Each structure stands twice: as C-alpha cells, then as structure tokens.
Amino acid sequence: xxxxxxxxxxxxxxxxxxxxxxxxxxxxxxxxxxxxxxxxxxxxxxxxxxxxxxxxxxxxxxxxxxxxxxxxxxx
Amino acid sequence: xxxxxxxxxxxxxxxxxxxxxxxxxxxxxxxxxxxxxxxxxxxxxxxxxxxxxxxxxxxxxxxxxxxxxxxxxxxxxxxxxxxxxxxxxxxxxxxxxxxxxxxxxxxxxxxxxxxxxxxxxxxxxxxxxxxxxxxxxxxxxxxxxxxxxxxxxxxxxxxxxxxxxxxxxxxxxxxxxxxxxxxxxxxxxxxxxxxxxxxxxxxxxxxxxxxxxxxxxxxxxxxxxxxxxxxxxxxxxxxxxxxxxxxxxxxxxxxxxxxxxxxxxxxxxxxxxxxxxxxxxxxxxxxxxxxxxxxxxxxxxxxxxxxxxxxxxxxxxxxxxxxxxxxxxxxxxxxxxxxxxxxxxxxxxxxxxxxxxxxxxxxxxxxxxxxxxxxxxxxxxxxxxxxxxxxxxxxxxxxxxxxxxxxxxxxxxxxxxxxxxxxxxxxxxxxxxxxxxxxxxxxxxxxxxxxxxxxxxxxxxxxxxxxxxxxxxxxxxxxxxxxxxxxxxxxxxxxxxxxxxxxxxxxxxxxxxxxxxxxxxxxxxxxxxxxxxxxxx
Numbered sequence: 001x002x003x004x005x006x007x008x009x010x011x012x013x014x015x016x017x018x019x020x021x022x023x024x025x026x027x028x029x030x031x032x033x034x035x036x037x038x039x040x041x042x043x044x045x046x047x048x049x050x051x052x053x054x055x056x057x058x059x060x061x062x063x064x065x066x067x068x069x070x071x072x073x074x075x
Numbered sequence: 076x077x078x079x080x081x082x083x084x085x086x087x088x089x090x091x092x093x094x095x096x097x098x099x100x101x102x103x104x105x106x107x108x109x110x111x112x113x114x115x116x117x118x119x120x121x122x123x124x125x126x127x128x129x130x131x132x133x134x135x136x137x138x139x140x141x142x143x144x145x146x147x148x149x150x151x152x153x154x155x156x157x158x159x160x161x162x163x164x165x166x167x168x169x170x171x172x173x174x175x176x177x178x179x180x181x182x183x184x185x186x187x188x189x190x191x192x193x194x195x196x197x198x199x200x201x202x203x204x205x206x207x208x209x210x211x212x213x214x215x216x217x218x219x220x221x222x223x224x225x226x227x228x229x230x231x232x233x234x235x236x237x238x239x240x241x242x243x244x245x246x247x248x249x250x251x252x253x254x255x256x257x258x259x260x261x262x263x264x265x266x267x268x269x270x271x272x273x274x275x276x277x278x279x280x281x282x283x284x285x286x287x288x289x290x291x292x293x294x295x296x297x298x299x300x301x302x303x304x305x306x307x308x309x310x311x312x313x314x315x316x317x318x319x320x321x322x323x324x325x326x327x328x329x330x331x332x333x334x335x336x337x338x339x340x341x342x343x344x345x346x347x348x349x350x351x352x353x354x355x356x357x358x359x360x361x362x363x364x365x366x367x368x369x370x371x372x373x374x375x376x377x378x379x380x381x382x383x384x385x386x387x388x389x390x391x392x393x394x395x396x397x398x399x400x401x402x403x404x405x406x407x408x409x410x411x412x413x414x415x416x417x418x419x420x421x422x423x424x425x426x427x428x429x430x431x432x433x434x435x436x437x438x439x440x441x442x443x444x445x446x447x448x449x450x451x452x453x454x455x456x457x458x459x460x461x462x463x464x465x466x467x468x469x470x471x472x473x474x475x476x477x478x479x480x481x482x483x484x485x486x487x488x489x490x491x492x493x494x495x496x497x498x499x500x501x502x503x504x505x506x507x508x509x510x511x512x513x514x515x516x517x518x519x520x521x522x523x524x525x526x527x528x529x530x531x532x533x534x535x536x537x538x539x540x541x542x543x544x545x546x547x548x549x550x551x552x553x554x555x556x557x558x559x560x561x562x563x564x565x566x567x568x569x570x571x572x573x574x575x576x577x578x579x580x581x582x583x584x585x586x587x588x589x590x591x592x593x594x595x596x597x598x599x600x601x602x603x604x605x606x607x608x609x610x611x612x
Contacts, residue, residue, distance in 0.1 A: 033456055033460065036456045036459070036460040040457070040461060040464060
C-alpha cells in the first residue's frame with residue numbers, strides 16, 4: 001500500500017488545528033519532545049515500513065525544497 | 076583476579092628441523108586457538124583432515140570476555156562432542172528483563188517453545204569454553220596444536236601459502252594449501268594480506284566488571300536504562316558459573332579509563348547497584364568498541380573467520396557466536412574442496428553467506444549501541460520518547476533496544492534451491508534446521524539435532540513418512556520421521572516445525588542448514604539440489 005497523499009480527513013482544518021493546539025504553551029524543547037513521541041505513535045499505527053519510508057522521503061523533500069528556496073531568495 | 080585455567084608449553088616440532096631446510100607442507104593451517112580456531116580445527120579433524128593449529132600465546136586467555144553462547148553455537152559444539160560439557164558448566168538462561176529507572180519495562184523469553192535439546196543461551200566464561208575445546212583437541216591426533224608459534228610473515232603463492240613462524244627457538248617456515256586466520260580483532264594476518272578493516276567507532280566507554288558474590292538474583296539478563304544506581308547511563312547484569320556476575324556499565328565518553336578502571340573507583344558503583352559490598356573483583360576491563368568488517372573474507376588461500384573478519388559491539392552476543400557460525404560454515408566447504416569433491420569456488424560462498432551475516436550482526440549491534448548511547452540531541456529525544464511510551468504501550472516496549480540477541484542468519488545463497496512447492500511454514504532454504512523432540516523406532520527419546528549427528532553431520536535428507544519416500548543419493552544420510560519404520564514424532568513438534576502435513580523432504584547441508592525442500596521429492600530434483608549445494612552447478 002503506497003503512502004496516501006490525497007486528503008483523508010473530512011475536516012482537514014480540525015486535524016491541523018489539533019496538532020497546533022497540542023503544541024500551545026510548550027517550549028521549543030517540549031514541542032520537540034511531543035513531536036518525537038507523536039511521530040512514533042503514528043508510525044506504529046501505520047505499521048508499514050514502506051509507507052513510513054515514503055512519508056520520511058516526502059517530508060525530507062519538503063526540507064530540501066525549502067532550503068533551495070532560501071538559497072534562491074538569497075541570490 | 077581470575078587466573079588462566081590452563082597453561083601449555085612450547086614444544087619443538089620436527090617441522091623446525093627439516094633436512095635441508097625444505098619447509099613442511101600441510102593441507103590446512105589454522106592460526107589462532109581461540110573458540111573459533113579451536114572449533115574449526117575440531118570440525119576439520121572430525122571430517123578426516125590433518126590440521127596444524129598455531130597460537131602465539133602459551134595459555135588460554137584471561138578474563139571472562141565472551142560469556143553468552145547461543146543455542147546455535149551449542150548445537151555446533153554438540154557436533155564437535157563438547158556441547159554437554161559446556162552446558163553442564165554453563166548457566167542456562169532464556170529470559171531477559173529491561174528496566175527504566177527503578178521499574179521494569181518488559182521482559183522477553185528467547186526460547187518460549189518446548190522441545191529443543193539446547194536452551195536459548197548459556198553463560199560461560201570464554202576460558203572454560205576454550206579449555207574444553209583444548210581438551211577435545213587433545214583427543215584428536217589429527218590436530219597438531221603448537222603454542223608460542225607466531226606467524227610473522229605470509230607469502231601467497233599460486234598453489235600454496237608460505238608462512239614464516241616465530242618460536243622461542245627461532246623461526247621456521249611452513250607451506251599450507253589453505254590458511255584460516257582466526258587470530259582475532261587485531262589480526263596480524265589481516266595486515267599481512269593488506270586488507271582494510273573499516274567501520275564505525277563508538278565514543279562511549281563501557282566498564283566490564285566480573286564480580287564474585289553469592290546472590291539470589293535469578294539467572295536472567297537484566298538491562299537498565301538510567302538506573303537509580305547509575306544515573307543517566309545504562310547497566311547490564313548477567314550471571315556466570317562459579318557465582319561470578321558480569322556487570323557492564325556505560326561510562327561518560329570523557330571518562331578517564333585509567334581512573335575508572337581502579338578497583339577503588341569501580342567498587343562504589345557496584346555497591347550502589349547491588350546494595351551491598353560483599354563482592355570481590357574477578358576481572359575489570361574498560362572498552363570502547365567498533366563495528367567493522369573486512370570487504371572480503373576470502374583472500375585466495377587465506378580465509379578469515381571470527382573477529383579477524385568482523386567485529387561488533389558486545390550487546391547481543393554476536394561476536395563469539397558469529398565466529399563459531401563462520402567456523403561451521405567454512406569447515407564443510409573446505410572439507411569438500413580438499414577432497415576434490417567440490418570446486419574451489421565453493422569457498423566463495425563462505426564469503427557470500429558469512430559476510431551477509433556479518434552485515435546483519437553489525438546492523439543489529441550498531442542499532443543497539445546507538446539506542447544505548449544516542450549521539451545527537453534528537454536521537455536522545457526519540458529514545459526518551461520510546462522509553463516513556465514503553466511504560467504504557469506494547470509497541471513502545473518492543474522498540475526499546477537493550478541488545479537484540481544473536482539468532483542464526485538466514486542465508487540468501489546460490490547454494491539454496493528456491494522453493495517450487497507451497498509452504499505455510501517450516502524452515503525455508505538457507506535457514507538453520509529447527510530442533511524437535513522425537514524418538515527412535517524403539518522408543519528411545521532423542522532430538523532431531525542428535526539424529527543429524529548420528530547420520531554423520533553430512534548432507535542428510537530429513538523426510539516425513541506421510542509423504543513420498545525416496546532413496547538418498549550416495550553419501551547422503553536419511554532421517555525418516557513417521558511411517559512404519561521412521562522416528563516417532565509423538566508430540567507432533569517435528570511435523571509442525573517442518574510444515575510436514577502435506578509430506579515433506581528437506582535436504583540438510585553438513586552445517587545443518589536447509590539447502591532445499593520438496594513436497595513430492597524426485598530423485599533428479601534431489602540430485603540437482605545436492606549438486607547445487609555442493610557448488611557443482
């Protein structure tokens with residue numbers, strides 16, 4: 001089963017909001033701790049190493065894109 | 076401190092006094108009389124070969140060093156005739172517990188099944204293992220064990236290897252058809268063939284202390300993350316024979332080894348751990364470790380086995396056990412090549428199979444080490460998350476890595492014949508044979524691994540009586556389970572473990588690995604699988 005990137009939530013804003021609100025009032029370090037735990041919980045729920053690897057690749061690609069954009073802006 | 080149990084004298088050998096100085100020629104020279112070299116020499120001798128075994132020391136090494144010997148290693152030692160002695164002396168265990176702080180996170184059982192001859196592990200000081208192997212060697216006249224014989228030069232020629240050997244009475248030379256280098260992590264033979272030995276170095280330091288005390292702790296492997304007696308680091312407690320306990324403490328990367336190693340500095344840590352001071356030190360050692368391997372285990376006629384070829388961290392009992400698997404793997408192949416029944420290319424499959432096993436061991440041991448000693452803040456954060464999730468979730472417990480213990484590798488190898496039939500279970504080709512309790516046709520209980528030994532530890536057909544029976548090719552043994560004249564599988568374990576309901580015939584290699592399996596064996600199919608497993612096709 002490949003990574004699903006179509007919209008899976010009936011109300012995507014609720015999902016985004018839930019994550020944002022979970023971080024409210026947390027320090028940077030606490031937020032990072034929360035994310036680490038959340039990633040592991042969700043990864044286990046997915047339970048498919050190929051999907052997890054695809055998800056990691058997608059997330060990493062975003063970071064590359066972001067750093068390229070930054071470089072372009074600096075040029 | 077523990078003293079070496081056995082000391083041996085150097086003895087001058089006639090090879091050192093050859094008329095005209097012409098070097099003596101030998102089929103096999105094994106360098107290094109540690110567990111791997113000794114076991115290999117015994118296996119080769121039992122297969123009918125003369126072996127020269129060289130060691131640069133004159134005694135069995137001090138300290139406990141390797142202590143955990145796996146089921147697979149014990150099955151190998153059974154084939155060498157030393158398994159009983161090891162198990163009688165050793166401490167049998169199969170349960171491990173992982174603690175975080177003062178509370179237990181989870182426990183695991185490495186052999187939850189009944190009906191195996193050997194336990195998941197025994198703990199036994201390496202010097203006992205070596206002493207028992209040396210005793211066995213001394214009953215085998217085909218092994219010529221020469222102490223204080225140090226290889227100082229190696230010259231690879233087309234049809235042999237010339238070795239220069241230093242002794243207390245000066246040097247001499249030997250010619251060998253094959254040299255097996257079992258000379259440990261600091262292998263001088265590896266340097267002599269000019270091979271690289273690269274990999275990952277870990278910065279964290281670990282302190283090993285073997286302490287003698289009488290204690291009522293159960294015979295289990297206990298591992299702590301962040302224990303109350305050693306805040307922020309990890310610790311391991313493990314029982315050995317003679318009321319000796321292995322304690323392994325992770326130290327800070329910046330800790331001063333000379334200071335840390337002093338008994339007066341080690342003692343308070345241990346006292347905090349045990350809650351008392353009634354113990355004596357047997358051995359203290361401080362180490363950093365590396366995970367690395369040679370690119371190639373076979374360098375023409377010089378073949379590397381054990382720590383000389385690959386090195387792992389100690390968490391997982393993958394060092395000595397993988398070296399013993401190396402020995403068993405190379406022994407039967409070298410036997411065939413020396414007899415001329417298989418081509419020399421068969422030796423290449425030793426590299427294929429065992430270097431893949433080394434990669435697996437390095438991967439597992441690196442993961443354990445990274446988990447115990449995270450190198451970045453984010454790694455530490457993920458580990459904290461796992462440890463805290465482990466308190467309330469099953470998946471978290473399973474993610475906690477306090478050392479994944481050695482299990483035999485499954486070989487993806489050209490010697491295997493791929494399955495053509497449908498199987499729901501049982502060992503697929505490339506897997507080590509599972510054990511099971513059976514009885515011979517007169518009702519004497521025994522294990523499948525014992526039946527395999529009785530058939531001569533050679534290529535053997537394991538066939539189940541509810542299927543089609545077939546005559547074994549010449550030189551191949553047969554173990555029949557079930558039917559009128561077969562072994563009795565009263566509890567049904569053998570049938571289950573080999574998925575034999577629909578009939579089953581397994582071709583086992585001389586190292587007990589499955590080479591091929593058939594629901595409906597035919598003579599041509601068996602012969603083709605045998606030829607393939609022998610490197611003949």
